[in-house]
Amino acid sequence: MEYFKKILRFAKPYSKYGYLNIFFNILYALFSALSFAALIPMLDVLFKPENRVLQEPVYTGMGSLKDYLQAYINFRVNEYSGDDEMKGLILVIGLVLVLFLLKNFFNYLAMYFITFLRNGVLKDIRNKMYKKIVELPISFYSEKRKGDVIARITSDVLEIQHSFLSVLELIVREPLTILFTIIIMFGISTKLTIFVFVFIPIAGTIISRIGKSLKKKSDRVQKEQGEFLSIVEETLGGLRVIKAFNSESYFSRVFEKSTNRFFRFSNSLLNRQNLASPTGEFLGILVIGVLLWFGGKMVLVDKTLDPSSFIAYMGLAYNILTPAKAISKASYGVKKGNAAAERVLEILETENPIVDKIDAVNKPSFDSGITLEDISFKYEDEYVLKNFNLSVPKGDTVALVGQSGSGKSTIANLITRFYDVNEGSILIDGHNIKDISKKSLRGLMGLVTQDSILFNDTVAHNIALGKENATQEEIIEAAKIANAHEFIVELPNGYDTNIGDSGNKLSGGQKQRLSIARAVLKNPPIMILDEATSALDTESERLVQDALEKMMRNRTSIVIAHRLSTIQNANTIVVLQKGVIVEQGSHDELLAKNGTYKKLVQMQSLG
Template identity: 40%
Template sequence: MVKRLFPYFKKLWVRLFVAIFCMAGVAAISTAVMWLMKFLIDESLAIKDTGALNIGIVVILSMFALKSILWYSHTYLTAFVSQSISRKLRDQVYGHLYSLSLGFFDEKTSGNILSRLTNDVTMLQISLASAPTILIRDGLTIMGLIGFLLYLHWKFALVCFLILPLAALILTKLGIKSRRAGRESQERMADMYSVIQEALTAMPIVKTFQNEAKEINDFAVENRNYFNVIMKLVRVEAQSSPIMEVLGSLVLALIIGVGGHDVIQGNWSLGEFMAFIGAAMSLYNPIKKFAKVNVQMQMGLAAAERIFHLLDQKPMVVDNPNAVNAPTFSKDIAFKNVDFQYPTSLTVLNKVNLNIHKGEIVALVGPSGSGKTTIAQLLLRFYDPLLGSIELDGVDIRNLTIKSLRSKMAIVTQETHLFNETVSENIAYGKPGSKREEIIQAAKLAYAHDFIQNLPNGYETIIGERGTRLSGGERQRIAIARSILKDPEILILDEATSALDAESEQMVQKAFDSLLQKRTVLVIAHRLATVRKSNRIIVLENGKIKESGNHEDLLEKKGMYHKLFELQSLV
């Protein structure tokens, strides 16, 4: 996992090396202070040399001033490096999401994905900021102080160091536990994000059905699960400090007990003894930090695992190596013996054969789950058929580039997807870089211009997340204007009016009259009143085509379409 992070340092090596140099400077000064303490005691205080004392004071002040500068520099530079890597990872993960097929999003919750983008990347950033600093700066400090201790009294130092393997063993075992707990905590955080995301998007439903208490309880359960895992992590982290305290106290007692006798007996100078104690005690803080950074590193590695697991996901629908751009649509769309099923469902389409001629309006009707929307998704290549093929002018769409195929299509759905941007930007989403005149013309054709003019800032009005500041009919007409501006050769209308009231539907139907002109249209509808103008109606049931014909012919057959029509007439 660490190797996979190396490429992200590529353009940051200079800053990283400067930061390491500054860390080495901090470590060197920390060791030099101990040597200076020995010098002041033995060469100044012991012989009452005020000149040497004054020089020592100036040197101490200079050394700490330099240490402060170096400390600031490496702190800033390591933060720059870690934040740059985090930014790059967020951009990479977010961009990678758009390369994945819809099947991936069918299996993953939005909260899980959001957690990877936010919590996991932040956790990794914290680890990248703290781990190198402690490992390098404090590691070099430890090496310097150990060297100084060996210089002062190597035999005594080696006896004290016998405790280090025990400390390393304990830290390794705690590290394994913390990594496991860290991975679990990030999974629980993802679950909590999912609950929050779901509740926020369903707020009107929650309030309507008065289920606030249920949602609060569901969140409390996930929050408690997260709390329990975090406390497990805290227990692991909390163990490290007391253990290091006990080990440190044993070393200090050994130094004072044995070293003190050597000073009394004249085998060791007071300056050497005090410097040894100072160096040994200075070792305690960086070694203690090693214990804490171990937990952060394990959590960072667990976060990295989750991030790279997402980056390793491959799209199920990709361009064939020899794919070509789709030519201008001129003949027909043909579904040939198409079978399809989603990973978690039974067969959705079974041996579907369907031809849609250029300029034809074809409606798909049938009960829920009969495969209507799936046909549209297969045409857009959100998924590929399990068996059979879909052809555009005789060419299997799998042999066309996805970008060129989708450039010929637009879709208007029941749940209109608008962005928290201006009206103008939402319409231009269908054709980025459009001129103002083109946007206004598209809005006029969609019968949206008048209500847009009445908005507080006209076309520059921010319409809120998912267009919540507009009515259902207004949102739908913005979506129609977006499709008109794109000027697609093939148009898909997926339950585009089913959620509207009669007045709104009437306005949207007028907008559709502008949109449908000279296009090939696939209409998906439950409400049969919306498909009467279709050239052909396809009746689906259990993934199979049961009937085909226009409205009048299908009524005369008195088959499934007639039955559906009578049921809706009664309603």
């Protein structure tokens, strides 16, 4: 139950619905037991006309309470009906119907209030999970598959919701129904009830044995669901490549293997779960059978129990079976929910290594420059950057060039604090970026990446991500600077055109210019361009390069470049090799050195 205790904190805002549910469950349990007890006087009126009570009975104490109540109801029925026995019968039937009606009405109210609690908990867990998913660093998702995270926020949270209801029934409603029923059963016959209780622990032990492996089996099912959701997510993301390489059959086989495992695990789980109901029912009927034998003996042979009480007692005994089965079913639900809760809490309780300090400062402006002092960084075991130093004065454009894997994009990730350095420090205006709040740090920066990350929304909303409450005029102005206005107005609905998933309705150059417009609208003092033109054709590159140059005017820019033709005007070009600076200077200075940079330029010219 440790995971459920943690989940229970999400129920606190909805505690009033929980209390109302408990209140109406108590009434339901009480009337559930009374509705069967009310059968005794009805049966007496029907089958024992000779035992009519014509004088009001006198209460003599708790020991004779059952006889007193039976005689009192008999007396009131006879007083009402007089000589017309049908009148008495109708009254007793009416009483039984009212009791059953109230029982079901209270059941509805209990379920009505628990709905708000269940759905509220579901909503809050999902919101908290989404917030956590957004907060966690990018490094977290290099280890976790996205589909598995999606499975946790959808099916696992839903499983918690279902089992949550089961727990509340387990704690309140069903045990109370059993308790009130047993009290009335004791009232009817202590001897018979004690006899029944010899068999109940045996039945309970058998049922609990079945549920022991459910959590493990449920965990496997949920993990496999995350696995095939990951395959679907990767398939949709890489559909172009899959089709181009005729890999449909390979991915189908991978998916089928996953669904076959899910099929086996689900069958195993459900068959174990389904065994509970027939086992519980058979054991219950076995207890009823033993009751019929022992109780029948008390009525027919010993004459220690009257027939009407025995029939009502059998109804009460059967009334225990339904909640007992529900408890058994709920306990399996708890085991399944426990596995889901474990997976959900794993995300919620993951420590975010990149957090603001308690005394983190807000930095509204950028005044002098960026300094990287002796920084070293590794993603796993090998260092990508070692004792790296770089200074970027305000207003300068610094370009980073080098082969793939030399650490260029890592520098962009560290300055934006998507990752934290292992050693050394990154300073902005002399302040360590770890002492600045993440929001204000990233507020100083604009980012344009090689992959234009756009969302399934309108052109205007994609650009407006750069600035909250941006006006239409500001959006259009940003699009003009990014050389995007001309193609946007030609779209079917102009700025209100939906660009599809990841902007797939647009060309590469158009997508990149929207990314630039987004950065322009943000108007940050520092621009980071991560190979912003490397994936474009010549015509698109010319338009994008022009847009970038407009955007970089009067700004501090860090440009990670693959195409060297795009960075010739940079104040400083830094040549990297395996995380170390091998050359540094302007374009002309580096060509004059006749070193690594010149070789890179010659290779590209040759290409």
